[in-house]
Amino acid sequence: MAPDAVKILIAGGFGVGKTTMVGSVSEIAPLRTEEPLTVAGLDVDDLLGIEQKRATTVALDFGRITISDDLVLYLFGTPGQQRFWFMWNDLAIGALGAVVLIDVRRPESSFAAIDFFERRRIPFVVAVNGFHGRHPYPAAEIRESLALPTHVPVLLCDARERASCRDVLVALIDRLIADVEFQPSPTS
């Protein structure tokens, strides 16, 4: 019997540490698939002189955690470049939730990811990836500067550390459990 499969997305700006986080908790070295971009995708893309390239691909890195004999969790690092966002909708379908990674030196690179999950009502946690594990700002300050509602957990993490990444994933699951246990009434 094939196991059940569930997925969590690891999102955030380009170079924020998504693949590092996937690799830290995955039981296998992160795998990569590459999709050729469609011609339609190229036509609407006017960024960064990409029209000079005849073809391009968008890469997706992912890892796996075997939860039990009959349940496997996949972690997908979302493509960081905004122009590849059309892939996100597909990726987001059926996801348990998401981790939005933030680099405190350039938090604005992850704003779009926060907006994406808020708009689609996909539960997420924000994980601040400290540069070399250092965290100059407390989580509360970051929450305030990002104008995040109180039900979105904000954690300080080190994407290179397995335990730290696991704690972020556990925080996401705890939030999902809380969501199920405290279902808002239809009128709220």
Place this chain on the structure above:
Amino acid sequence: MSGGDEAGRLVRPFTLTGGRTRPSRADFTLITTVTAVDPPPERAVRPQPEHTRILRLCARPVAVAELAAHLDLPVSVVVIMLCDLLEAGLITARPPRSFAGTPDLDLLQKVRDGLGRI
């Protein structure tokens, strides 16, 4: 995918699908689990080399995304070939858990417990 010029990398994969760029069915997701039917049905047509590679890789259950990574082929190409194999009765496909509304508590608790062990 590594090496090769950009154009070559793009052209080649879709020759494996006879030029088709769209799957014949839409039920394969990145985490759909596929498993080779063992033994294969007697009436099955002899699979092409790439199909045989897929069948070898999914002798045990494997997700579509993993297959694509191991085959070094785009997911879109692998899905088209998986449709062929499914229609030939050579593989079974298990869709991911669907969450109509909210995921169930038992599943979440199971994931949480599993994460606690890593």
